[in-house]
Amino acid sequence: MVKERVRILVVGGGYVGMYTALRLQRKLKRQLRRGDIEITVVSPDPYMTYQPFLPEAAAGSISPRHVVVPLRRVLPECRVVIGEVTAVDHAVRTAAVTTLATERHGRAAELFGYDELVLAPGSVSRTLPVPGLAEHAIGFKTVEEAIGLRNHVIEQMDIASSTRDPALRDAALTFVFVGGGYAGVEALGELQDMARYAARYYPNLRPEDMKWVLVEATGRVLPEVGPELGRHTVTQLRRRNIQVLLDTRLESCAGRVAVLSDGRRFPTRTVVWTAGVKPHPVLAATDLPLDPRGRLRCTAQLAVEGTEHAWAAGDAAAVPDVTATEPGATTAPNAQHALRQARVLGDNIVHTLRGEPLRTYSHRQLGAVASLGLHKGVAQVYGRRLTGRPAWLLHRAYHLSRVPTFNRKARVLAEWTLAGLFKREIVSLGSLEHPRAEFERAAGGKPPRRHPDPPKGSS
Numbered sequence: 001m002v003k004e005r006v007r008i009l010v011v012g013g014g015y016v017g018m019y020t021a022l023r024l025q026r027k028l029k030r031q032l033r034r035g036d037i038e039i040t041v042v043s044p045d046p047y048m049t050y051q052p053f054l055p056e057a058a059a060g061s062i063s064p065r066h067v068v069v070p071l072r073r074v075l076p077e078c079r080v081v082i083g084e085v086t087a088v089d090h091a092v093r094t095a096a097v098t099t100l101a102t103e104r105h106g107r108a109a110e111l112f113g114y115d116e117l118v119l120a121p122g123s124v125s126r127t128l129p130v131p132g133l134a135e136h137a138i139g140f141k142t143v144e145e146a147i148g149l150r151n152h153v154i155e156q157m158d159i160a161s162s163t164r165d166p167a168l169r170d171a172a173l174t175f176v177f178v179g180g181g182y183a184g185v186e187a188l189g190e191l192q193d194m195a196r197y198a199a200r201y202y203p204n205l206r207p208e209d210m211k212w213v214l215v216e217a218t219g220r221v222l223p224e225v226g227p228e229l230g231r232h233t234v235t236q237l238r239r240r241n242i243q244v245l246l247d248t249r250l251e252s253c254a255g256r257v258a259v260l261s262d263g264r265r266f267p268t269r270t271v272v273w274t275a276g277v278k279p280h281p282v283l284a285a286t287d288l289p290l291d292p293r294g295r296l297r298c299t300a301q302l303a304v305e306g307t308e309h310a311w312a313a314g315d316a317a318a319v320p321d322v323t324a325t326e327p328g329a330t331t332a333p334n335a336q337h338a339l340r341q342a343r344v345l346g347d348n349i350v351h352t353l354r355g356e357p358l359r360t361y362s363h364r365q366l367g368a369v370a371s372l373g374l375h376k377g378v379a380q381v382y383g384r385r386l387t388g389r390p391a392w393l394l395h396r397a398y399h400l401s402r403v404p405t406f407n408r409k410a411r412v413l414a415e416w417t418l419a420g421l422f423k424r425e426i427v428s429l430g431s432l433e434h435p436r437a438e439f440e441r442a443a444g445g446k447p448p449r450r451h452p453d454p455p456k457g458s459s
């Protein structure tokens with residue numbers, strides 16, 4: 001079968017990167033042990049983030065460590081390199097990689113040669129040239145952002161409860177989320193739920209004092225669950241005193257004032273930007289074909305179009321949706337597709353090495369689930385619609401079944417069980433982001449404030 005040492009380079013350690021490497025590791029076990037094949041996974045972080053759990057991590061229902069999967073533990077047969085691919089020259093089969101070592105010692109990127117390339121760097125937040133956005137807003141794609149936002153929200157409650165300045169109090173208690181997709185709605189739903197609960201521990205703060213605002217440019221939220229459940233979600237959020245502003249855009253957040261396209265102005269210290277994603281910009285630094293949206297053009301077998309030995313899937317790839325009726329449709333950027341595509345992609349690399357025919361990726365979306373806070377949710381499965389606690393339970397059951405490794409499943413389940421028995425955690429550990437502050441103060445350096453800055457990127 002495999003005659004010479006084949007080098008497989010996987011760019012990205014997210015859904016596609018990790019699951020493809022897992023598949024290859026399982027299917028090519030003997031060749032890997034014999035040294036006939038080498039798999040290298042390049043990822044900026046040593047872990048895969050299970051993004052659907054980020055809203056629950058922000059609410060404190062799941063610890064940050066249990067939202068991530070350590071790559072070295074699940075991929076013992078692969079070489080895991082912590083670094084970033086900065087360019088790919090597929091014509092000569094090389095990728096430029098910066099690692100911590102190259103960065104810290106000012107060295108040039110290293111060139112990694114490969115025989116098969118899996119390009120899965122996912123997506124980044126799609127921002128717009130809104131004044132003040134880069135300075136004051138925070139995204140919601142990483143575990144650092146989710147935990148930073150949790151700490152920030154609790155800190156705003158501390159600020160509000162300790163000031164006599166009504167303008168500062170009002171701004172601290174106003175939370176603006178932009179974008180009504182999964183990330184925005186779930187993050188807002190979970191954080192508002194947590195903050196309302198936490199308010200009982202602040203004698204001078206009532207849940208009604210807080211202003212939670214969801215700004216959505218289109219006329220609907222959560223398009224994944226369908227129009228009816230989208231409308232239901234809006235009604236539920238409004239019942240919870242959340243202002244859902246449809247057909248409205250954020251025009252500016254300069255000077256800590258969120259200005260909307262309908263003329264409304266919200267002085268605020270919190271703007272969360274979840275208005276969609278765009279393919280990772282590293283794709284533009286390759287010699288591979290991109291579609292007008294910047295995604296890698298792929299075949300339904302997950303090979304990059306018009307090339308050999310280059311593969312892609314997930315948020316970074318334009319994969320034809322062979323189940324769709326309209327011509328030219330591509331699969332949506334979500335975890336359901338990313339996970340399933342990774343399996344087919346892994347199999348197709350093995351088929352290529354063995355000279356066998358390739359599999360076609362075909363998957364019809366079965367449904368969608370979303371959590372709107374503790375015991376609240378919406379779900380649409382096989383055409384059936386669920387709301388409230390049943391939907392929330394389904395959301396938890398589905399994601400528990402999907403989160404990788406038995407170890408993670410057991411830990412998450414244990415946390416949920418314990419959370420059902422005890423009160424919610426309402427502490428902010430924002431000072432963890434500044435571990436040297438206390439020592440610097442003791443050592444007589446510039447006396448830093450105990451909570452020097454809001455979380456990275458937030459106002």
Ligand SMILES: Cc1cc2nc3c(=O)[nH]c(=O)nc-3n(C[C@H](O)[C@H](O)[C@H](O)COP(=O)(O)OP(=O)(O)OC[C@H]3O[C@@H](n4cnc5c(N)ncnc54)[C@H](O)[C@@H]3O)c2cc1C
Pocket residue numbers: 011012013014015016017042043044045047048049051052053054055083084085086120121122123140141142182183280282313314315316333334335336337338369
């Ligand atoms: C808050 C949130 C909630 C979500 N909830 C759901 C949900 O409920 N259901 C659902 O179906 N989908 C959900 N999604 C979407 C889903 O998580 C993504 O579609 C999925 O992660 C895409 O997988 P991917 O492998 O393409 O990208 P990712 O999983 O993002 O992985 C990309 C990886 O590439 C790495 N990388 C980036 N640049 C480089 C580089 N230059 N070199 C090397 N590595 C690089 C990144 O660090 C990352 O590890 C959610 C997303 C978010 C943000």
